[in-house]
Amino acid sequence: MYEAVVIGAGPAGSTAAYVLAKRGLKTLLLEKYKFPRHKSCAAGISVYTKNLLKELGLYSDKIILHETTKAKLTFVRYNKTYEMKSLIATSTRELFDEYLAKQAERAGAELHEEEPAYKISVGKNYVEVYTKKSTYKCKACIIACGVPEKLSSYAGIKTVYGKALAFEFDAPLSEDYDLDYTLFYYALEKDYAGYFWIFPKKDFANYGVGSWLNTIVQLKKKYGYLQKWVEAAMKTLGYWDKIPEVEKYLKEIRGAIVPVYTEAKPENMIADRVLVIGDSAGLVRHTGEGICFAIESGKLAAEAIADLFEEDKLDKESLIKYYGAKIERNILSELKYTTRIADALTYCTGVVIDLLDKEPKAVELLGKTLEHSILDNVYYEETKKLLKKHPFLLMKMLKMYLRRRKY
Numbered sequence: 001m002y003e004a005v006v007i008g009a010g011p012a013g014s015t016a017a018y019v020l021a022k023r024g025l026k027t028l029l030l031e032k033y034k035f036p037r038h039k040s041c042a043a044g045i046s047v048y049t050k051n052l053l054k055e056l057g058l059y060s061d062k063i064i065l066h067e068t069t070k071a072k073l074t075f076v077r078y079n080k081t082y083e084m085k086s087l088i089a090t091s092t093r094e095l096f097d098e099y100l101a102k103q104a105e106r107a108g109a110e111l112h113e114e115e116p117a118y119k120i121s122v123g124k125n126y127v128e129v130y131t132k133k134s135t136y137k138c139k140a141c142i143i144a145c146g147v148p149e150k151l152s153s154y155a156g157i158k159t160v161y162g163k164a165l166a167f168e169f170d171a172p173l174s175e176d177y178d179l180d181y182t183l184f185y186y187a188l189e190k191d192y193a194g195y196f197w198i199f200p201k202k203d204f205a206n207y208g209v210g211s212w213l214n215t216i217v218q219l220k221k222k223y224g225y226l227q228k229w230v231e232a233a234m235k236t237l238g239y240w241d242k243i244p245e246v247e248k249y250l251k252e253i254r255g256a257i258v259p260v261y262t263e264a265k266p267e268n269m270i271a272d273r274v275l276v277i278g279d280s281a282g283l284v285r286h287t288g289e290g291i292c293f294a295i296e297s298g299k300l301a302a303e304a305i306a307d308l309f310e311e312d313k314l315d316k317e318s319l320i321k322y323y324g325a326k327i328e329r330n331i332l333s334e335l336k337y338t339t340r341i342a343d344a345l346t347y348c349t350g351v352v353i354d355l356l357d358k359e360p361k362a363v364e365l366l367g368k369t370l371e372h373s374i375l376d377n378v379y380y381e382e383t384k385k386l387l388k389k390h391p392f393l394l395m396k397m398l399k400m401y402l403r404r405r406k407y
């Protein structure tokens with residue numbers, strides 16, 4: 001019998017298994033695929049993520065391919081570009097995830113690759129995790145499978161999240177690309193929430209787009225194929241003719257659901273002896289950044305289980321009191337601002353631009369939110385203070401905000 005079983009060895013699961021093993025619990029980490037495996041992602045590593053990894057003793061230069069110190073953010077339909085300081089590192093998920101899973105293994109967790117769990121069942125004082133190879137009994141189970149799926153429902157957990165989709169592909173950099181910059185292109189289409197990105201990785205880059213599911217469905221109707229839309233976007237941005245054999249690389253475009261936080265509460269992540277973390281719990285920011293809270297929820301979940309283990313206080317109520325409170329304080333207090341910021345950038349773009357033009361501090365804050373060196377609640381409140389200096393803009397923003405479309 002294991003003391004804890006973690007399902008899924010992405011950043012969330014591997015961090016959880018690492019912390020559990022370090023705390024001396026007999027831990028099994030189950031992973032569907034064999035490492036190194038691809039996971040659709042730009043693998044941008046924020047300041048927040050880097051700090052967390054360092055705090056956990058999990059940081060290594062080996063997992064970083066490149067680091068930019070500045071960002072350029074363009075509102076395409078408004079023909080406006082802003083430059084700001086922004087430290088964004090990049091990796092690949094092949095490299096990053098294998099490294100974290102191996103760290104969990106080195107800390108003492110047992111890693112079973114190519115062994116997906118297909119069901120769990122919660123008994124009175126144990127959980128059973130079923131794979132095709134075996135059934136594993138444990139005292140506590142962590143679900144870290146990425147996109148929310150049915151495993152959580154076996155424990156009676158209903159995940160709450162906003163459905164966004166993002167697509168990415170790797171391709172060479174254009175010859176004139178300045179490696180000091182990460183690039184973000186917002187307002188590509190009217191009412192388009194989301195952005196096109198270029199994350200450089202030294203001798204190549206990751207290109208991608210993301211938006212809410214209903215916007216993607218509309219774009220698909222407009223362009224026929226999503227690839228055609230990405231092609232059109234790259235032509236508008238002037239990259240299509242600058243990247244050698246771009247068509248060949250675009251064919252490799254891959255996508256995945258991004259479960260953006262909307263209004264989930266700890267109750268949507270906790271059941272008797274079961275905790276749901278990372279993407280499986282819908283803990284993704286408005287920028288699509290999810291590695292940060294995958295790692296942090298993994299750490300908090302593992303610590304909670306380890307702390308409550310001796311007294312076997314792993315019932316839902318105790319976990320909500322203990323782990324739920326930490327999730328509220330460390331993660332949800334920030335994520336509560338995520339849709340507000342996304343809405344402002346999408347539906348109040350004109351006001352955002354006016355503010356950026358009038359207040360250099362607003363540009364600086366934007367750089368900090370992109371690199372995630374300040375929390376979104378801080379970003380929101382500080383930007384609101386700047387907006388209040390311009391009552392006309394504030395009124396305009398409120399009007400636009402009230403008229404915004406719901407996702």
Ligand SMILES: Cc1cc2nc3c(=O)[nH]c(=O)nc-3n(C[C@H](O)[C@H](O)[C@H](O)COP(=O)(O)OP(=O)(O)OC[C@H]3O[C@@H](n4cnc5c(N)ncnc54)[C@H](O)[C@@H]3O)c2cc1C
Pocket residue numbers: 007008009010011012013030031032033039040041042043044045046115116117118144145146147165166167168208255256257258277278279280284288289290291292294
């Ligand atoms: C196109 C795109 C770009 C993105 N770019 C960024 C970015 O630049 N920076 C950032 O921070 N975030 C980014 N994200 C979000 C980020 O990828 C996720 O938030 C992050 O991977 C969540 O980590 P996780 O461990 O919760 O889930 P995942 O990384 O999805 O890991 C889940 C793991 O569980 C395994 N698994 C699934 N089902 C089972 C099962 N039944 N049994 C066993 N194992 C299972 C999977 O194989 C996988 O290894 C992006 C997302 C997309 C789609």
